[in-house]
Amino acid sequence: MTVERILPTEEAYELLGLTREIADGELAPRVARFEEQGEFPREVLRTIGRSGLMGLPYPETDGGAGQPYEVYLQVLEILAGSWLAIAEAVSVHTLSCFPVYAFGNERQRKSLPDMLGGDLLGAYCLSEPQGGSDAASLTTRAEKDGCDWVVTGTKAWITHGGHADFYNVFCRTGGPGPTGISCVIADADTPGLLPQIPERTMGLRSSPPAQIVFDGARIPAERLVGDEGAGFRIAMQALDAGRLGIAACAVGLAQAAVDYATAYAKERQQFGKAIGEFQGIGFMLADMATQVSAARALTLAAARLKDAGRPFSIEAAKAKLFATDAAMRVTTDAIQVLGGAGYVSDHPVERWFREAKVLQIVEGTNQIQRLVIARSLTRD
Template identity: 40%
Template sequence: MPLDPETFDALIAAIRRFVAERLRPLEERVAEEDEVPEEIVREMREMGLFGLSIPEEFGGLGLTMGEEVRVALEFGRTTPAFRSVFGTNVGIGSQGLVMAGSDAQKAEWLPRIASGEIVTSFALTEPGAGSDSASVQTRAVRDGEVYKLSGTKRFITNADKASLFTVMARTGGEGAHGVSAFLVPADLPGVSIGKPEKKMGQQGAHVCDVNFDETPVPVGNRLGEEGEGFKIAMRVLDRGRLHIAAVCVGVAERLIADAVAYASERKQFGKALADFQLVQAMIADSKTEALAARALVLETAERKDTGEPTVLEAAAAKYFASEMVGRVADRAVQIFGGAGYIADYGIERLYRDVRLFRIYEGTSQIQQLVIARETIRNGG
């Protein structure tokens, strides 16, 4: 059930101020230190950001998908690392539990996830399983009332901060039907976390390997039945793709605003860059694409909130929005010219940051396959 309009408008206004006054001034510091300051994390907890998508009965805000993407749009106007602080709690790290968890599992974990006491993480990708997510090799072998979990997960967001992992592991034969999902506390024996990877962009948002060595996971920590893990993962990613698409739109809108401000002030040949038609063409293309992506995201979120299937539409939104923001970032660098290549202006940082959007939560090529498959299945 959506928040009443007045309450939701107040939430958006508070987030907009938080982004503008607290987060944007810290962007360069976070990029240099590769760490989000703890006082910012604390403020995010106090604002309820870790529980945006957690039902109200468990202490969250219980936002609808339409409301969640509006929040994601606002957080797109700063470095994506800030959103990643709570992003796994809102999306891939918690939604498997929300969708498929038992009453006991929800009661045990969701209140602490919503408060930010627990940071969650989603452990699907492996050294040999990325886009081919049905081929995971991490194994969970049942031994009485526990599963012995062994394997390595790679590029896991927030792994070094997480207290709880949703882990996809093989309990049966090959293929998607042999994969099950487990809730794995980080303090169980045999769990070890690798050092944060050095990345092209999104400094401050850490990804690490997670290793499991005969980790004893109680049977009661399995999500759903054996063999349902892949289905749970795909449902989680379906929602996550729409969230990421909204972030892409927010970043694009930030880049357009920065490019327009710079083009209006920068003088060449005796007039502002914004007066040149070829610069105007780049601005026009960027604005048009961002508006189209925004409309697709909001329409798909509304459709999801009515209970309609959105597999195709979520994939299309993520595909179009992530490709769109890459083009907008490239044009922004071009409009800034030499300044766009210099770190002090921040444009080159966002240019690197947005490159990841075309890869995680399913690459653009995976989205194309999903879109084509669903379109053919539905007869066009």
């Protein structure tokens, strides 16, 4: 399947240049301190929002930047190469704006400019402690009481949990299965919406997820997004695009690892010459670079399908699967190139290794991506 490529505009090239300036000037100098201290970079994200990078693939008429998904993913790649938590935050926020953009009523859509401008940070409450991959079996319940939905249950692994200004909450308003699930949008100050202590994570320490407990949280009935019972469909459509965001983050992270390991291999001397001149190291670097290029090509090809209005969900699953697996391999090999130096925090490769792991899990584990791809091959 081929899709004619739409060449980026001059505006897109300027946007990518601006992103590189922000990544080099604002992100790279801060990432080590924020990750070490576990501090959430809310002000940094406001800077990202003021730069117009929080609503890139949405129309300008709604407050976005009107950029193709192919350009948006390249922005994520650049951000991830300097600070993965920021790139992931932009990806999750973009995902969190989708329900209101695609299914929201006129009153809900009035908030889009503030959402897409980054003034309001979003979170996506789908996973639960006992049900991550099996989202159709979620148990968080919303009962109608007069003019409100009363929501009770617990959501898990919520990016921006405790920091978000609005939460997309997927909850059961009907019977079992996907058709009993609806989506409501809740403000952070909703009584009964209770963020828990953030998780102690291996990576992404400046943006750890947290559980969100809903203890009889009263959400106005008018905050129902789309039709009652349409929640699962909304969630899956959003995740199709979200997987491309995670794939782009993986590409950016892996490219940073290749660049760093290559620079180290040029400078590190052993047996009278740079270690990069030894075939054992050179071939390793060649394989790393090839995997990154292949992951990037697969990711952007899926983005072009989306931009063309063609079905892209299976290609998104392939891109997410391949790119995140590649990031795990590449960051592992980057540590090996550095040897003992790669195992200490003086060099960023050990952080990239820790961060790459989570990309194989979020937005649907890679085992789920394989299941999705396999089913597409065997069904009529």
